[in-house]
Amino acid sequence: MIQVEDIHKSFGDTHVLKGITTSFEQGKTNLVIGQSGSGKTVFLKCLLGLFEPEKGQICYNGQFYSELSISERRDLRQEMGMVFQGSALFDSMTVEGNVMFPLEMFTKQSRAEMQDRVDFVLERVNLVDAHKKFPSEISGGMKKRVAIARAIVMNPKYLFCDEPNSGLDPKTAILIDNLIQEITREYNITTVINTHDMNSVMEIGEKIIFLKNGFKEWEGTNKEIFKTDNEAVTNFVYSSELFKKVRQMYIEERN
Numbered sequence: 012m013i014q015v016e017d018i019h020k021s022f023g024d025t026h027v028l029k030g031i032t033t034s035f036e037q038g039k040t041n042l043v044i045g046q047s048g049s050g051k052t053v054f055l056k057c058l059l060g061l062f063e064p065e066k067g068q069i070c071y072n073g074q075f076y077s078e079l080s081i082s083e084r085r086d087l088r089q090e091m092g093m094v095f096q097g098s099a100l101f102d103s104m105t106v107e108g109n110v111m112f113p114l115e116m117f118t119k120q121s122r123a124e125m126q127d128r129v130d131f132v133l134e135r136v137n138l139v140d141a142h143k144k145f146p147s148e149i150s151g152g153m154k155k156r157v158a159i160a161r162a163i164v165m166n167p168k169y170l171f172c173d174e175p176n177s178g179l180d181p182k183t184a185i186l187i188d189n190l191i192q193e194i195t196r197e198y199n200i201t202t203v204i205n206t207h208d209m210n211s212v213m214e215i216g217e218k219i220i221f222l223k224n225g226f227k228e229w230e231g232t233n234k235e236i237f238k239t240d241n242e243a244v245t246n247f248v249y250s251s252e253l254f255k256k257v258r259q260m261y262i263e264e265r266n
């Protein structure tokens with residue numbers, strides 16, 4: 012569980028996060044949505060400990076980040092998995108080399124133990140024949156699976172994903188969303204995903220926070236978001252013609 016209490020983050024005179032309070036539960040896919048520039052990436056970087064808010068607190072399973080020593084922060088960092096936008100794989104390493112990398116960096120496991128763990132997570136993300144391939148030899152959807160395998164190889168308590176669907180076709184995007192949700196539930200991870208993708212909102216938005224100009228404008232579930240009267244949220248959700256039609260159908264059904 013992550014609790015966020017009134018966090019503020021500025022860069023010089025630019026006040027980007029203006030007092031965000033929320034919480035993200037374990038075993039749930041939590042989504043952060045909002046217009047470009049609303050502060051989603053800065054928020055995710057605060058959760059990752061890459062930016063320290065100048066005001067407010069972030070608490071990870073009862074531990075306040077600001078109260079942790081440097082070595083405790085390092086330990087916490089190792090409990091976090093990250094799926095970057097565009098996958099961010101090492102081009103010169105094979106699929107299994109990419110997934111093994113965190114184990115080599117941060118653990119003292121034997122080669123056989125690491126290989127077992129890599130085989131297990133690659134199988135978990137349904138990649139069985141790609142171990143020896145290089146990123147240039149696999150599809151975008153497969154690259155995301157490798158990025159997810161690498162993010163979970165250390166058995167994280169927290170999983171952060173920045174636009175995990177960017178660059179994927181809608182069908183593959185849904186498979187990746189479902190995989191993230193399954194893994195989140197199976198391993199009881201606290202998962203936070205930055206997204207623009209309304210399909211993700213519908214499919215896996217167990218909790219959604221909507222940011223606007225650095226404020227939390229709204230929060231709720233994927234069921235609630237389609238019923239809200241909050242104008243900023245409806246403008247965002249129904250910016251596409253398809254979703255306007257869905258809303259119209261919903262209103263007609265209700266009446």
Ligand SMILES: Nc1ncnc2c1ncn2[C@@H]1O[C@H](COP(=O)(O)OP(=O)(O)OP(=O)(O)O)[C@@H](O)[C@H]1O
Pocket residue numbers: 022025027045046047048049050051052053054
């Ligand atoms: N390191 C930084 N230094 C100065 N300003 C920054 C920095 N990082 C972000 N900002 C500013 O913070 C604001 C929010 O940026 P952020 O990247 O969090 O938006 P976003 O909601 O993730 O947008 P997008 O959906 O386009 O990625 C922007 O005005 C941006 O210019």
